[in-house]
Amino acid sequence: MKAVLTKGIGGTPTVTEIEMPTPGPTELLVKSLYMAFNPVDAFMIYTGMLVEQWPITLGVDGAGVVTELGDKAAELGFKKGDIVCGCARLGVPNHGTAQEYHLRDALVSIKKPSNVSVAEAATLGGGFQTAAIALVEGVHIPLPEKKESKVGEWVLVFGGAGAVGRATVQFLLLAGYDVVTTCSARSKEDLEALGTTTVDYKQPEDAQVEQILKITSGKLSKIIDASGNDNPVVAKKLFSGLSGEKLFATTNDWSNITDFEGGKTYEIRLGPIGAPRGEKLNKDMAKYNKVIEKLFEDGLLSTSQYDVAGEGWDEVVKAYNYHKEGKGGNKRVLVHLQDE
Ligand SMILES: NC(=O)c1ccc[n+]([C@@H]2O[C@H](COP(=O)([O-])OP(=O)(O)OC[C@H]3O[C@@H](n4cnc5c(N)ncnc54)[C@H](OP(=O)(O)O)[C@@H]3O)[C@@H](O)[C@H]2O)c1
CATH class of the missing domain: 3.90.180.10 (Medium-chain alcohol dehydrogenases, catalytic domain)
Known part of the structure; x- marks a missing residue:
């Protein structure tokens, strides 16, 4: 074959x-x-x-x-x-x-899921499975199983247009969070239609920081970098001006991004999926997969x-x-x- x-x-x-x-x-x-x-x-x-x-x-x-x-x-x-x-x-x-x-x-x-085509199904694996880890392990937000009521807190997602980012923002919105996400002009309309507020990552970093602080009124303690940035300068600048618990989760697990500005960094690792060395991840993923299947069946998630x-x-x-x-x-x- x-x-x-x-x-x-x-x-x-x-x-x-x-x-x-x-x-x-x-x-x-x-x-x-x-x-x-x-x-x-x-x-x-x-x-x-x-x-x-x-x-x-x-x-x-x-x-x-x-x-x-x-x-x-x-x-x-x-x-x-x-x-x-x-x-x-x-x-x-x-x-x-x-x-x-x-x-x-x-x-x-x-x-x-029965309401998803085979082609759509082919797009959803790595994105939604990584996003589940980002929420639960990365920023300590339980994976929502239905549309939850408003929490009144913001989460920032870098790279909302990618497969991981688009899945992450959908989970966060279902969990009741307000979501601000970075994207470029081509992805703005799609992400705003999902219910996020967008900031263009092609602007200078200080302009992004200023815009994010204004949007969130400083009520921001959780950031997920779904773009895999090597040096999360915008997150560092944001955390330097914020107090209290600060959680940062990143899909970049190869640049050794450590804790910064009083926050805790979590490196998301889907890498061992399925392998014997990923025993805990695999058990967690079996649970997340059931939630992903149900949320799609209930019409609450969409594919890229x-x-x-x-x-x-x-x-x-x-x-x-x-x-x-x-x-x-x-x-x-x-x-x-x-x-x-
Ligand atoms: N550690 C892990 O376990 C793990 C798991 C999965 C993925 N990853 C990594 O996570 C990253 C994302 O994966 P993916 O599958 O979601 O990628 P993807 O679908 O290929 O992402 C493409 C999108 O990234 C956006 N983007 C590019 N540069 C950006 C920047 N500087 N800021 C914000 N958005 C940016 C673009 O958005 P616009 O259209 O808005 O320009 C583009 O549409 C990759 O580096 C991947 O290797 C790691």
């Missing part, structure tokens, strides 16, 4: 013939329907970080149909014919979604827009380059691989 494999650091993804994998007791074998790129695809190939064993298959996100499954996966409520999605286990062979049949860990898989950049195996590498060059804009880049 076909897989789009990268054999080592800096390698070029190539369509290759490989053997069909067999699911272990806790795994699903999934026929890949749509694969979706995630910034972590290129990150792993360029840095080798998060890679446990080469070759790896492209496609951190995606959606497909379960064709075989292990005994323990069946005990978790999965069955043949289910459409599943979610972030793949990272950096091991056979778990990327750009192969005809890929493996997926049942505990951390999401069942496609997407761009189907290609059809079939030969288009995957072209679509990877298109994604890396930022040609998808603020949309998730997908490839339609096969029909059900």
Whole structure:
């Protein structure tokens, strides 16, 4: 069967013939329907970080149909014919979604909500799963299970337009928080339609700080950086002028961002998802996934827009380059691989 494999650091993804994998007791074998790129695809190939064993298959996100499954996966409520999605286990062979049949860990898989298309399902894994960690572990806000009443506090999200950011702002709004988020002009309308107040990150940092303080009247103690910034200068400036508890959570877990200005920093780590070393994360994720499925079924969450950049195996590498060059804009880049 076909897989789009990268054999080592800096390698070029190539369509290759490989053997069909067999699911272990806790795994699903999934026929890949749509694969979706995630910034972590290129990150792993360029840095080798998060890679446990080469070759790896492209496609951190995606959606497909379960064709075989292990005994323990069946005990978790999965069955043949289910459409599943979610972030793949990272950096091991056979778990990327750009192969005809890929493996997926049942505990951390999401069942496609009935009101979401297969293409939409392919976009939602890494974003919503990371956002759940950002809320619960990062800024100590329980994941909302319904629309909650107003809390009367602001949360700032850097990068509300990304897959993680857009999921984060939706969770926060459901949890009853007022949300101010940074974005550029192209994403302002979408984020304001969700109910956020936006600030343009292309302005000078001091102008952003001034605007955020004015919007929040200084009632701000929680900041989530979903953009993965190496040096959160705006957050540092904001925290330097605020007193009380200050929590900062960041998707940047590679630059060693430490505590600053009297606040506590939390590095979000989805990296071990599905792996044995991610035992606690995997148990937490199983709970978060149920909440994500329910909130979608209740019509309370929406997926990011997407761009189907290609059809079939030969288009995957072209679509990877298109994604890396930022040609998808603020949309998730997908490839339609096969029909059900
Ligand atoms: N640590 C972890 O476990 C973990 C997990 C998931 C993701 N990540 C990291 O988190 C980051 C976001 O991931 P993602 O999947 O959400 O990315 P994404 O969907 O590719 O994000 C794209 C969006 O980022 C926005 N953006 C770019 N630079 C920005 C800046 N300086 N300030 C604010 N927004 C900015 C752009 O918004 P506009 O359209 O508004 O310009 C763009 O639409 C990546 O660096 C990724 O590697 C880490």
